[in-house]
Amino acid sequence: MGNKWNNYSRLITQDDSLPAAQAMLYAIGMDEKDQTKAQVGIVSTGFQGNPCNMHLNTLASEVKKEVDKQEELYGLIFHTIGVSDGITNGTEGMKFSLPSREIIADSIETVVSAQFYDAVIPIVGCDKNMPGAMIALGRLNRPAILMYGGTVKKGHWGNKDLNIVSAFEAYGERIKGTISDKDYKGIIRNCIPGAGACGGMYTANTMAAAIECMGMSIPGTSSNPALSNDKNKEAQLLAKAIKNVLEKNIKPKDVMTRKAFENAITLTIALGGSTNAVIHLLAMAKAVDVKLTIDDFQRISDKTPFIADLKPSGTYLMEDLHHAGGIPSVMKFLLKENYLDGNCLTVTGKTVGENLEEAPDLKKGQQIIHTFDNPIKKKGHIQILYGNLAEKGAVAKITGKEGELFSGPARVFENEYDAIEGIRTQVKPGEVIVIRNSGPKGAPGMPEMLKPTSAVMGAGLGKDVALITDGRFSGGSHGFVVGHITPEAYEGGTIGLVKNGDRITIDITKNRIDVELTPDEIETRKKGWQKPRQKELAGVLKKFRASVSSASEGCTTV
Structure with missing residues (x-):
């Protein structure tokens, strides 16, 4: 045998x-x-x-x-x-x-x-x-x-449920001076049990x-x-x-087909999942020769409501969802409403639909997953933006609490470390924080901007500023944020040409992100642009910079 x-x-x-x-x-x-x-x-x-x-x-x-x-x-x-x-x-x-x-x-x-x-x-x-x-x-x-x-x-301190992002946001509160040393240390020690x-x-x-x-x-x-x-x-x-x-x-x-990827994207959007799913699913699709682009995320987001009240933008954690029925119950709910393709093969040897016949329904009275008649947002939170700031695309995470339009003067930082200090000392309400040279080649490694976004939230600026970057965001980030801006600054993208005070407009209704500069002014700045000087790389990061594709292509290396 x-x-x-x-x-x-x-x-x-x-x-x-x-x-x-x-x-x-x-x-x-x-x-x-x-x-x-x-x-x-x-x-x-x-x-x-x-x-x-x-x-x-x-x-x-x-x-x-x-x-x-x-x-x-x-x-x-x-x-x-x-x-x-x-x-x-x-x-x-x-x-x-x-x-x-x-x-x-x-x-x-x-x-x-x-x-x-x-x-x-x-x-x-x-x-x-x-x-x-x-x-x-x-x-x-x-x-x-x-x-x-x-x-x-869940972690616990005082009367609050905690998780890893609680620690980052506590740091923002410390910057603002709104948290005691006792509570600050208590959160850090107890947020991850x-x-x-x-x-x-x-x-x-x-x-x-x-x-x-x-x-x-x-x-x-x-x-x-x-x-x-x-x-x-x-x-x-x-x-x-x-x-x-x-x-x-x-x-x-046999399992990772085009329809299976569409199912995965649909669930990600329904749950309000991380924008990192965009680069990861693109890379996974390439590995199995499935054609998938960032525009597929927008297409599916346009027809898939955001229905899960989960952190970081919501109230509940994965542990709570498990007790309400777990991912199979959510999938069963989506399948009943014709958002999933039930004919896809799975590793059980059965189809998605056959597996879900055995799954329980969401528990009655649960408040995590909203109905489609009363979604958190009628369209998905993942939005693919284009414009003169992102000619090859960018990824926004808009859950509905941030609004759909933000316009303001740029506050430019060359890296996230300068930005964290600047959030404390320079950033004013109404500004668009720009963190650049953080892309797959520019950083290199495309680091997450969880510390800056958490500092913004902790400092009480979450509703008053936007943050854009050629880096990426942790799944724990929330606020009016746009990442994966392509071309990145290191490759001569327009984000590398922005100056303090340039007005930036992010219009989710039009899927646009633009800086108010004429084509002639952009071209003039390009002529004067020089690639940022950085210390000589060695080893893994040198190899990564030499081989990595753009964020819009999944940051793949082969």
Whole structure:
């Protein structure tokens, strides 16, 4: 039976001309029968230095135990890297966050290809783990299922529910002088109570939900909290499921179709998910040869209401949504209203629609998911903007609380560090904060602007200023914000030509972002523009700058 499934591993285990390879496998504890089994690569992004990932190695061990119980399967654990976005935000370390997605993809592809594994189970936690793993699965196109480590529980201080963004916003309150030292330290010490990814509809939970909706993880697993009985039961479910995809030879390209990506985008928009989903889904689509562009996000956003009252712009956390029915219940609600395509294949071997027949309805009385008759916003929060400031596109996150038009004089900063100081000392109500040289090439690494947006919110300027950047935003960012501006400043984009006082207008009703400069003035400034001088790069960031595509193309490196 195993010979039906060990399509790759048999090349080293059953070839008499490769005795050294077989000797190596005997050395790790395999016997002769084991070498006839299908080998399942179980790749953990676990590492001790991040709550999102601290428990993943334990999950990997549990998954291996369950895989090994399956007839004709043999689990083999390996590891890849992770970067904590929460720890690196606001530091030079954040420049390595997006490049880590590519390193994760490359390393999984490398190990699985070199070791001839027949199937893959990535076990992932923080933001870049998931798209990195999915890019690798697309390139490999071998039977695979993604396992998400789950969301963190709520933190508490005083009478408030807390999460990671609470710490960033407390810093803004400290700048303003509206928080005591006791409360400031209390929030920091208590906002993250243990293992699990950041609790709101931030990037990790956004991508986990999108991947489940796409059909590449087991139904219900994206909303199970990290430290829960439901999460603990997943190892057994996963082991049986990976055997099923091997038996049926279901591959990522069978699941990750154009319609599946449209389903994932629809759910992301309905939930008010992170704008990082744009670059990640574009990169994942490229890995499976699906044509997807930023304009597809606008098309789907135009017809998909924003219905989830989830942080950062709303009230609730992923833990609350889990208790209300979880992602399957939301998907079932969307399917009933004809927002999802139920015919897409999933890793269960069933279609989306067939899986959702078994899903519960949203709990009666829940207040997280609004009806379509009473949405939070009639159109989606992800808006793709064009204009003389973004000739190749930009991504806005407009949830309905910010308004749809902002016009004001520019307050320009060459990097986020200057901006954080400027928010404290320079920025005035009515201004458009411009943070540039923060794109995929310019930073390099396209860092997130969570610290500046949190400082704006904490300083009480959330409704009084806009913030635009060629960098990107954390899923925890909110306010009138526009990122992913392309071309970026480092490539000579107009954002690099803006001066203090230039009037910038962001008009969501027209999907426009423009600076009030004549074409002649822009051309004159271009002639005088010089690429910013930066210290000489080496290693990973040098490679990333040399190979990365624009934000509008997903920041891919191949």
